[in-house]
Amino acid sequence: MRHTISVQVENKFGVLSRVAGLFSGRGYNIESISVGETLDPKISVMTIVTRGENQIVEQINKQLNKLIDVIKVQDLFDVDHVEREMVMIKITPTQEQKAEVLRLAEIFRGRVVDSSLKTYTIEITGDESKIEAFLELVKPMGVKEFVRSGKIAIARERSRG
Amino acid sequence: MKVSGAEIVVESLKKEGVTHIFGYPGGVVLNLFDYLYDAKDIKLILTRHEQGATHMADGYARSSGKVGVALVTSGPGATNTVTGIATAAMDSIPIVVLTGQVPTMLIGNDAFQEADIVGITRPCTKYNYLVKNIDDLAPTIREAFHIASSGRPGPVLIDLPKDISAGTGNFNWPEKIQIRSYNPTVEGNRKMIEKAVDEIAKSKKPVIIAGGGVILSNASDELRELAELTQVPVITTLMGIGSFPSVHPLSLGMPGMHGTYYANMAIQDSDLIVAVGMRFDDRVTGKISAFAPHATIVHIDIDPTSIRKNVHVDIPIVGDSKNILTTLNQIVRTQQKTQWTEIRKAWLKQLDDWKQLKPMSYKYSDTVIKPQYVIEKLYEATGGDAIITTEVGQNQMWAAQFFKFDKPRTFLTSGGLGTMGYGFPAAIGAQVANPDKTVIDIAGDGSIQMNIQELATAVVYELPVKVAILNNRYLGMVRQWQEMFFNERYSHSNLNVVPDFVKVAEAYSAVGLRAEKPSDVEPVIREALKTKKPVFMDFVIDWKEKVFPMVPAGAAIDQMIFDEEEPKKEKETKKLKAVK
Ligand SMILES: Cc1ncc(C[n+]2csc(CCOP(=O)(O)OP(=O)(O)O)c2C)c(N)n1
Numbered sequence: 259m260r261h262t263i264s265v266q267v268e269n270k271f272g273v274l275s276r277v278a279g280l281f282s283g284r285g286y287n288i289e290s291i292s293v294g295e296t297l298d299p300k301i302s303v304m305t306i307v308t309r310g311e312n313q314i315v316e317q318i319n320k321q322l323n324k325l326i327d328v329i330k331v332q333d334l335f336d337v338d339h340v341e342r343e344m345v346m347i348k349i350t351p352t353q354e355q356k357a358e359v360l361r362l363a364e365i366f367r368g369r370v371v372d373s374s375l376k377t378y379t380i381e382i383t384g385d386e387s388k389i390e391a392f393l394e395l396v397k398p399m400g401v402k403e404f405v406r407s408g409k410i411a412i413a414r415e416r417s418r419g
Numbered sequence: 420m421k422v423s424g425a426e427i428v429v430e431s432l433k434k435e436g437v438t439h440i441f442g443y444p445g446g447v448v449l450n451l452f453d454y455l456y457d458a459k460d461i462k463l464i465l466t467r468h469e470q471g472a473t474h475m476a477d478g479y480a481r482s483s484g485k486v487g488v489a490l491v492t493s494g495p496g497a498t499n500t501v502t503g504i505a506t507a508a509m510d511s512i513p514i515v516v517l518t519g520q521v522p523t524m525l526i527g528n529d530a531f532q533e534a535d536i537v538g539i540t541r542p543c544t545k546y547n548y549l550v551k552n553i554d555d556l557a558p559t560i561r562e563a564f565h566i567a568s569s570g571r572p573g574p575v576l577i578d579l580p581k582d583i584s585a586g587t588g589n590f591n592w593p594e595k596i597q598i599r600s601y602n603p604t605v606e607g608n609r610k611m612i613e614k615a616v617d618e619i620a621k622s623k624k625p626v627i628i629a630g631g632g633v634i635l636s637n638a639s640d641e642l643r644e645l646a647e648l649t650q651v652p653v654i655t656t657l658m659g660i661g662s663f664p665s666v667h668p669l670s671l672g673m674p675g676m677h678g679t680y681y682a683n684m685a686i687q688d689s690d691l692i693v694a695v696g697m698r699f700d701d702r703v704t705g706k707i708s709a710f711a712p713h714a715t716i717v718h719i720d721i722d723p724t725s726i727r728k729n730v731h732v733d734i735p736i737v738g739d740s741k742n743i744l745t746t747l748n749q750i751v752r753t754q755q756k757t758q759w760t761e762i763r764k765a766w767l768k769q770l771d772d773w774k775q776l777k778p779m780s781y782k783y784s785d786t787v788i789k790p791q792y793v794i795e796k797l798y799e800a801t802g803g804d805a806i807i808t809t810e811v812g813q814n815q816m817w818a819a820q821f822f823k824f825d826k827p828r829t830f831l832t833s834g835g836l837g838t839m840g841y842g843f844p845a846a847i848g849a850q851v852a853n854p855d856k857t858v859i860d861i862a863g864d865g866s867i868q869m870n871i872q873e874l875a876t877a878v879v880y881e882l883p884v885k886v887a888i889l890n891n892r893y894l895g896m897v898r899q900w901q902e903m904f905f906n907e908r909y910s911h912s913n914l915n916v917v918p919d920f921v922k923v924a925e926a927y928s929a930v931g932l933r934a935e936k937p938s939d940v941e942p943v944i945r946e947a948l949k950t951k952k953p954v955f956m957d958f959v960i961d962w963k964e965k966v967f968p969m970v971p972a973g974a975a976i977d978q979m980i981f982d983e984e985e986p987k988k989e990k991e992t993k994k995l996k997a998v999k
């Protein structure tokens with residue numbers, strides 16, 4: 259089962275390697291990890307996507323909590339949340355495909371962030387399925403390279419209004 | 420007012436109540452050593468190896484309950500501490516290790532004697548620090564001691580760049596510490612504790628398994644109260660030895676690979692296990708899918724990650740053992756109506772039968788010294804009033820099986836990491852903390868050679884530790900496995916040349932005694948205990964002796980092999996002897 263875990267940590271050197279070491283040292287797998295500052299610059303949030311049986315993920319959550327620099331761990335598996343990932347894709351369409359690429363980018367609310375004679379670099383933001391779908395569609399037009407940001411996620415507020 | 424970094428370090432240690440540091444000097448810690456030269460109320464014990472220093476700090480901590488401290492230089496000094504740190508980490512022992520580091524400016528430059536010790540020890544410390552600002556020194560040390568000794572204790576390392584200990588800054592001693600991301604749960608959940616009491620009252624065949632956590636939280640009295648109140652027998656893991664008196668009628672001894680017949684049978688037959696401060700190590704559980712098939716499991720532990728790591732737990736209670744057992748006992752005492760003795764009668768009878776059927780035993784010989792005999796005689800001669808440390812191997816298991824412990828903090832052994840070379844320096848550390856106690860390292864001839872240099876430390880500081888070397892001329896435990904599971908192919912387990920330990924002792928100005936036949940054993944022990952100096956007792960034991968019972972790796976714990984079931988192998992044995 260895949261879990262997205264949001265981890266609040268002290269913004270200190272070495273913390274990322276403690277978290278990464280926890281995974282590597284115990285043979286747990288990290289699918290993606292992204293880190294950034296929060297409102298409070300002394301705190302960072304890591305969004306970690308991992309996969310494992312329930313018991314393994316329970317251990318991961320507990321082990322994360324046990325790290326001295328970890329302030330809060332939230333497994334978003336059972337929590338209503340919004341997920342986003344950004345991807346930048348360098349595409350090499352033929353002259354005839356160029357219009358199609360731009361059309362697809364528009365449908366996916368992507369932006370062209372760079373272009374050259376032979377390439378377009380397109381930025382797409384969305385949840386995983388959207389990104390996968392876009393990649394699938396542009397693949398036949400020649401994808402030279404892409405980079406993904408890793409997922410970030412935030413819990414939805416329960417009461418609206 | 421600004422003061423030197425060295426002063427801040429040493430004065431902070433004093434504020435933490437540190438009286439002894441186990442250390443070894445080098446270039447980047449010279450300022451610290453210089454300050455220690457005439458510092459009052461704090462003594463540096465110069466070891467002969469940094470591994471020795473960390474094990475001494477560990478033995479000091481285990482035997483006293485205080486935090487042990489080691490101080491070493493950068494690079495090789497720091498890397499030499501790693502085994503000691505990992506040993507302490509596996510057994511949850513509070514030590515603080517101070518390492519020197521190259522000047523901040525040079526970090527990352529592959530400078531002379533630079534090692535990234537913070538990186539190296541990240542996975543084997545509870546926490547570690549690189550101090551980059553002198554003003555942070557005092558708060559860091561305060562925090563380090565707090566982290567090392569609270570929650571599930573463990574080793575903490577502080578890396579001190581040369582410019583930090585040599586520079587000047589502010590002594591910012593914080594009276595209080597508050598780490599927002601570190602708040603171990605100490606009080607157990609009341610509802611869960613009540614449930615546990617219900618289970619104990621309902622159970623027909625309960626056992627308590629007590630581990631090192633009981634000792635760490637000083638919960639022996641509470642454990643005993645629980646056992647006696649509810650008439651539940653107690654099994655003590657290797658790390659839990661001493662948490663419950665082994666001569667108590669409710670004691671079942673040690674479980675697992677070399678555990679007693681009756682402890683393992685009790686676990687397998689039990690309908691309730693109350694596990695306190697233990698973590699279901701694979702040496703305890705054997706084949707996990709066959710472990711305690713009928714038992715409901717109550718697991719009390721301060722570390723939530725220990726719970727449900729290896730075995731299914733029905734009632735998890737996270738918190739400090741002492742607190743939880745206190746509450747548990749209070750609730751039990753209000754349950755007047757339960758006739759504890761009555762409801763336990765059949766179960767205790769069953770356990771007694773098992774004890775009668777296969778008690779811990781060995782075959783005495785009057786021609787060759789049996790290691791178990793040596794340990795029995797050590798027990799008799801000391802009246803059990805001693806701190807026993809062990810090395811690793813057969814010696815460790817025989818010590819655990821045949822010495823009797825009735826007090827916590829009297830049996831110090833590397834349980835988790837199984838570190839050969841632990842016992843002797845740990846004994847020295849324990850002797851520093853307990854100058855008036857008899858401290859004995861029960862050693863193997865292999866293990867003792869791993870930190871034998873610390874004999875100099877014992878001699879210099881007049882620490883009269885005793886070492887009982889069970890000398891079988893073999894890496895005995897390895898040899899045992901090879902005999903039993905590798906068709907007697909004794910690949911590299913014969914030590915061939917074992918030094919003359921009597922002469923070694925004498926070379927260090929200590930005392931060496933040798934026992935070659937059973938009748939020598941008692942006189943040698945008596946002589947050693949009378950001697951006010953460190954003593955090596957070289958017991959030339961039966962090299963064929965094996966540790967029993969034994970659960971083969973991967974088998975269920977009721978699949979024990981006993982001595983008498985061993986097929987006779989006289990012929991092969993003779994052949995082997997000829998090769999020697
Ligand atoms: C540092 C270290 N290296 C290797 C081992 C593996 N090992 C476990 S027991 C043992 C043999 C110990 O020999 P000895 O100290 O003579 O004890 P005996 O078993 O003979 O009593 C070895 C090599 C270990 N536990 N620790």
Ligand SMILES: [Mg+2]
Pocket residue numbers: 863864865889890891892893894895
């Ligand atoms: Mg040996």
